[in-house]
Amino acid sequence: MIPLSDNVIFYDTEFSSLDPYVGEILSIGLVKLSGESLYLELEYSGEYSTWVKENILGGLNGPKVKREDAVKKIHDFIGSERPYLVANVNCYDAVYTYKLFGIDDQPFYWLPLDFASMLFAHGMDPENYNKQEQSFFERIGVDPTRYHQHNALDDALLLRETYLALSK
């Protein structure tokens, strides 16, 4: 892969439901190309889907920030360069991030970039990444077991490392 720009931030979110009408963001991890990172867990008092209860809530142990404080911290982290945001299977990450910031206050380049589509366009099966296929990661020299899957920061860190390995 030959990326268009170095102005990229890798990110991942965890959220309360796959139904975008009721779901909200619970945590977000952002990692710059340099490796500098920001991780936040957000206050939330609504319902959770069963899958989220079983797979996500146990990993949310940090202090919770108000949504407006999260917006400010993310603005401060990102700065004014309007980076390209890259997430893996980014539809939900994008929707819940748009809901958090409001549609007129996005500090990112407006078009969210999807890592799964990048893999597809380079002849690689996105499921190799999603299912952490051993042969795929061995071939590119990345060890996904160093990261906790479904932790938003770890998911963003693994995404950065994989993206860099494929961009060499």
Ligand SMILES: [Mg+2]
């Ligand atoms: Mg995740």
